[in-house]
Amino acid sequence: MNLEDRKNIHGFRLLDEQMVTEVNSKTKLFEHEKSGARLLFLENDDDNKVFSVTFRTPPTDSTGVAHIVEHSVLCGSRKFPLKEPFVELVKGSLNTFLNAMTFPDKTMYPVASRNEKDFRNLMDVYLDAVFFPNMLKDPEILMQEGWHYELDDKDSELTYKGVVYNEMKGVFSSPDAILDHKILEILFPDNTYGFESGGDPDVIPELTYEQFCEFHSKYYHPSNSYIFLYGNMDIADTLKFLDGEYLSKFAKQPIQSAITPQQAFTKPVDKVFPYAVSTSEPTEDKSMLSLNFVVSSANNAQSYLAFQMLAHLLLDTPAAPLKKALIDAGIGKEVFGYFTESLLQPTFSIIYQGQIKQTKKNLLRLSIKHFKHW
Ligand SMILES: [Zn+2]
Incomplete structure (x- = not known):
């Protein structure tokens, strides 16, 4: 099917298209009308296909909630109720790239694969993880990925443990990382960049399960998402999959995730x-x-x-x-x-x-x- 012939395809409206010679690609910008999801497709002949779903996730504290949610959505979901689907994916997939990363203002879930079936499967696992994660019904996922109390025996000292807590303790033991954190804290006293999106180990234990679930419910919605596709693929079939399996299940919502610029x-x-x-x-x-x-x-x-x-x-x-x-x-x-x-x-x-x-x-x-x- 030729997209040029249709302005609306599987729930997506084509907003703009142009040739970008620098990347030898035809770019197509879509909006999914029902859910408000934005999608940018870079069409070219590269068989190494890329998919990414990104959400704006500006934090309002240094509990590391954005980072902990990034870890936690990958701990099982509706269609893939495994403990660690991400680890299984790395083992069995033909992917050429697979990761998830938390930035100071956004969280990204990118994958790439040369194999069509593998590519579709990876998209399915990631989309199910971000939109229907088990973390929303299992508080132990926050304890495991975020923080929990640990007591080896009744006389030992009560300590904090957790995947992100331990990871950030490691990060904060490096003077360079402390400096990076302080630079942003001082340059941006009035907006989200002043907070530590990865989590400050002193503040991580303040995160409650309610705040953790609220953060996901607020930001992990198609209306707050940016989907990216790249490479040689059947775009009509890909849009049909995105609409049918995920986006059509959500209605567009106004979501406040814009960043207020810091004044000089x-x-x-x-x-x-x-x-x-x-x-x-x-x-x-x-x-x-x-x-x-x-x-x-x-x-x-x-x-x-x-x-x-x-x-x-x-x-x-x-x-x-x-x-x-x-x-x-x-x-x-x-x-x-x-x-x-x-x-x-x-x-x-x-x-x-x-x-x-x-x-x-x-x-x-x-x-x-x-x-x-x-
Ligand atoms: Zn991490």
Whole structure:
């Protein structure tokens, strides 16, 4: 069937289509009329087909609820009531990519496969997981994936355990990760980016089962979803499957998941944080100094591309001029930086590691102005 002939196919309305020569693909943008799901299809001759379903999941605290829900939807669902369908999938599937990831503002479930049957099966497992997960009727899934109390015997100390709790304790034992978290916390005091979407181990145990289920019910709805398809496939048949098996079962809803942009500060913010090292480790050369900016918006294609290039040119090679100037200034030993691309308000960071000397004075002499925070 030729899509050009029909503006509505299996419940989907074709909103836009154009040729994007850079990716050698014809792009087709659809909306599923009943559920409000948005779908972008990149049609080309690549047999390595990709499917992804993404939800906007901006957190309002640092309990890691977005991350715990990401783990938990993969712990069995209506059609696939296995304990760990994800683990089984990795074993038996011909996939070329299979993962799930939580960002500060969204959660993605992407898969890729060259085999048509395998591709359809993977889509089925993921869609059933995100829309009909067993976590909504089994509180033990939160305990296992999020947090629970643990007591080995009656005299031992009561501790917290849980897959995400333990994972984030590991993450938070790295000074780099603590710094990344603090950078966002300070740059974004008024919007969702100030929270730790992965979960701060000190805050994770505040998450209740009710909040956990509410988060899923609010955000894991087709009206809040972005579906992505790529490659050489029978698109009409794929749309029929998506509509018949999943999307037609939901009615469109208004869902508040948009991100309120952080307003610029009126003056720079300067903060100092201590962090722990083990008692056997020396503390010299362990300081870090970081200068951070919020840079425009992800919707500004020009500044977005410019900063990707600038970050590389200024900081990525030993001859990079900013890196060289900062090292020559003798403030610290190691200098690196990056442009964080995955946020609505991207950030640009310059980080020093090692013995930091006369930090502020030296940096000011380098006349880096218009900063938001040291
Ligand atoms: Zn995880």
